[in-house]
Amino acid sequence: MALSATDNAIGNYLVERRQITLQQLDEAAGKATRWGVSLGDVLLAKGWIRAQDYYKSLANNLFLPFVNLIDEPPDQELLAGLDQNLLSESLIMPWRQEGERIILATARPGPETILLAQKIWGDRFDIVVTSKFDIIWSLQKIYRAVHSHRAVYELAEVDPDMSARQVLGTGQIIVIYGLISLLLLGAVIAPVATLIALNLLLTIFYLGNSLLRAALVWTGGLGQEDFARRLDIRAKALRDEELPTYTILVPMFREPETLPILAQALRSLDYPLAKLDIKLVLEENDSETIEAAKALGLEGIFEIIRVPESQPQTKPKACNYALQFARGELLVIYDAEDKPETDQLRKVVAAFRLSSDNTACIQCRLNYYNARENWLTRMFTLDYSLWFDLMLPGLQRMGIPIPLGGTSNHFKIDVLRELHAWDPFNVTEDADLGIRMTQKGYRVSVIDSTTFEEANCEAGNWIRQRSRWIKGYMQTFLVHTRRPLHLLKTIGLRGVTGFAFFIGGTALSGILNPIFWSIFAIWLTTETAGFDPFFPPIVLYFALFNLLIGNGLMIFLTLIAPFRRGWMDLIPYGTSVVGYWMLMSIAAYKALWQLVAKPFYWEKTRHGISRQTALEIEKARTAQMEGHLA
Known part of the structure; x- marks a missing residue:
């Protein structure tokens, strides 16, 4: 399994900003390919980058806003009737509502998340990036x-x-x-x-x-x-x-x-x-x-x-x-x-x-x-x-x-x-x-x-x-x-x-x-x-x-x-x-x-x-x- 275009881009982005070394990128890319996971999963698992730094960089690379759910907690009314286990497993949750559109915070921006979001919220949503730890902590606090x-x-x-x-x-x-x-x-x-x-x-x-x-x-x-x-x-x-x-x-x-x-x-x-x-x-x-x-x-x-x-x-x-x-x-x-x-x-x-x-x-x-x-x-x-x-x-x-x-x-x-x-x-x-x-x-x-x-x-x-x-x-x-x-x-x-x-x-x-x-x-x-x-x-x-x-x-x-x-x-x-x-x-x-x-x-x-x-x-x-x- 080869690295995705997003992983390649974020890897180069992190090296350019000296948040990881080229050697760490090469090793992480090899492990991500062999393990069948994303580059970010390997970097975080190895402790080579702080979670907040990685997710901020991911958001910047994808031209998406980054939100800190600890400082800006989600609107709890938007979670009514949702499967808490699904939110925890998928690392996605509704954050704000602006007019007719729901703003979704996720630690896994990508095609699978988009498909899941469409299944639950239709097409009336926008994506922002957050840390997986922010999502887990928010779910613990709310529920x-x-x-x-x-x-x-x-x-x-x-x-x-x-x-x-x-x-x-x-x-x-x-x-x-x-x-x-x-x-x-x-x-x-x-x-x-x-x-x-x-x-x-x-x-x-x-x-x-x-x-x-x-x-x-x-x-x-x-x-x-x-x-x-x-x-x-x-x-x-x-x-x-x-x-x-x-x-x-x-x-x-x-x-x-x-x-x-x-x-x-x-x-x-x-x-x-x-x-x-x-x-x-x-x-x-x-x-x-x-x-x-x-x-x-x-x-x-x-x-x-x-x-x-x-x-x-x-x-x-x-x-x-x-x-x-x-x-x-x-x-x-x-x-x-x-x-x-x-x-x-x-x-x-x-x-x-x-x-x-x-x-x-x-x-x-x-x-x-x-x-x-x-x-x-x-x-x-x-x-x-x-x-x-x-x-x-x-x-x-x-x-x-x-x-x-x-x-x-x-x-x-x-x-x-x-x-x-x-x-x-x-x-x-x-x-x-x-x-x-x-x-x-x-x-x-x-x-x-x-x-x-x-x-x-x-x-x-x-x-x-x-x-x-x-x-x-x-x-x-x-x-x-x-x-x-x-x-x-x-x-x-x-x-x-x-x-x-x-x-x-x-x-x-x-x-x-x-x-x-x-x-x-x-x-x-x-x-x-x-x-x-x-x-x-x-x-x-x-x-x-x-x-x-x-x-x-x-x-x-x-x-x-x-x-x-x-x-x-x-x-x-x-x-x-x-x-x-x-x-x-x-x-x-x-x-x-x-x-x-x-x-x-x-x-x-x-x-x-x-x-x-x-x-x-x-x-x-x-x-x-x-x-x-x-």
């Missing part, structure tokens, strides 16, 4: 209340059965009340028989949970290498010009120190920079992070989205708000300290093209760059290696709904909007969205590409994070079991069974474990016969099997988790996983309490506390400095 309301309430208003805004449905309250009443009645009429029946049910639950996880690990390890090779070949064969625009959302709250890591990681992606639409999603009252983002002097591919203050103050609400300004065909969420593998976006594009049309999301794997900092980070790494490298691929192969991780999940943006995006009342929003997508007939896939992030290295911080995840799993389980027959119809018996054990079982086992550990410890230390009536032979055999074989199996799965990555030094730490399970139980009880007391409270996890993160920040700053000098 602030509308966008904020949609970000919080759209799912709850349009599809209330899928929203966690109501913790328990009426039917669930009746069922829970009935079960508690039945249990109390049994405890009065036949206490021994009731406890034996309860014991048997819980023992079967533990057995099923262990067997399912073993099956997931077994199936998850099959065929991964073959597909990974095919995917790698297909990704490398993709031409830059055929790659779609990619929106990257980076929700942050009070973590300015990790910004350099993220900025450098995104600059390093093997993807045309001019096709990246990066949104730093910040709370409008988080002035510290906003100022830190401004101070970094980020390139034109970065935009700051200020999320209006409202409740609940959660990550999914912030992402919902930013989604309304997204211009990509695909969208991914990264956390501030994330370091995705450089070819991840290409692999995802290739994976979507190799997948069925109803594939709506591709989950990449997560792991940690500070895995060996202390015992907790090693155990967290073993946990994630088992979860993302083996269990999630196993869920995919077995046709069980996949609960998405909190980052590095890549979406088709049109499906995301169709499903009303994330539930702002669910504190594990991506796990919920993965289940909802499956219920709506879409597929979620997992591919072999890793994003590395910071593992929690402090126990208190880890418990805060894990309790939020478990509370979100509880919310997700309650939401999707409100209509059990509908759930069965949409995901099938295998899907329901897997969902019950994998989502419900994750939370339930954390709550039950201390009870059974305590019973075993009392029996072992006192040799009391007081528990014998409640453990008749069949229950006792099941319980011993779970204790010895079930727990042994789970320890074994933890031991083999790091094999795929060759992290053999972590294997011995798998034998201490019982201590990690104890921490999980503490988090589970905290989650249960919060589900009752403050279900929508988003407990903030502190980032940037690892020694390794400090080194990553320094490396990122050095790389940015070297890039500016180059």
Whole structure:
């Protein structure tokens, strides 16, 4: 694709006025041709010219007026009834009306914009040039209340059965009340028989949970290498010009120190920079992070989205708000300290093209760059290696709904909007969205590409994070079991069974474990016969099997988790996983309490506390400095 006449003219114009060098023009022209974008997109993406300077020069070259929408805001009445998403994607908006004619401000003057303008406004319009950042900021300001309301309430208003805004449905309250009443009645009429029946049910639950996880690990390890090779070949064969625009959302709250890591990681992606639409999603009252983002002097591919203050103050609400300004065909969420593998976006594009049309999301794997900092980070790494490298691929192969991780999940943006995006009342929003997508007939896939992030290295911080995840799993389980027959119809018996054990079982086992550990410890230390009536032979055999074989199996799965990555030094730490399970139980009880007391409270996890993160920040700053000098 050759440069257009307009690009050639504006390039020469900028060189003549010494706003860019001839060397920069040559490099930008080559990239624009190879990437299939405009010259201006490359110059702004590389940070070689200020946005205001470029758009003023573009206006002068096209003999069009330039307007600064911050100083001369648009007439808000002219925007009534217009599609806000279309305006954001097309970078055009009505600015003034003079007599019968509408004056349109655009950051993309050209034939496509003219055709779009004719479709909406007929032939009664004139064009002025403005900066894309002015348009985005103006839309944020004008539609602030509308966008904020949609970000919080759209799912709850349009599809209330899928929203966690109501913790328990009426039917669930009746069922829970009935079960508690039945249990109390049994405890009065036949206490021994009731406890034996309860014991048997819980023992079967533990057995099923262990067997399912073993099956997931077994199936998850099959065929991964073959597909990974095919995917790698297909990704490398993709031409830059055929790659779609990619929106990257980076929700942050009070973590300015990790910004350099993220900025450098995104600059390093093997993807045309001019096709990246990066949104730093910040709370409008988080002035510290906003100022830190401004101070970094980020390139034109970065935009700051200020999320209006409202409740609940959660990550999914912030992402919902930013989604309304997204211009990509695909969208991914990264956390501030994330370091995705450089070819991840290409692999995802290739994976979507190799997948069925109803594939709506591709989950990449997560792991940690500070895995060996202390015992907790090693155990967290073993946990994630088992979860993302083996269990999630196993869920995919077995046709069980996949609960998405909190980052590095890549979406088709049109499906995301169709499903009303994330539930702002669910504190594990991506796990919920993965289940909802499956219920709506879409597929979620997992591919072999890793994003590395910071593992929690402090126990208190880890418990805060894990309790939020478990509370979100509880919310997700309650939401999707409100209509059990509908759930069965949409995901099938295998899907329901897997969902019950994998989502419900994750939370339930954390709550039950201390009870059974305590019973075993009392029996072992006192040799009391007081528990014998409640453990008749069949229950006792099941319980011993779970204790010895079930727990042994789970320890074994933890031991083999790091094999795929060759992290053999972590294997011995798998034998201490019982201590990690104890921490999980503490988090589970905290989650249960919060589900009752403050279900929508988003407990903030502190980032940037690892020694390794400090080194990553320094490396990122050095790389940015070297890039500016180059």
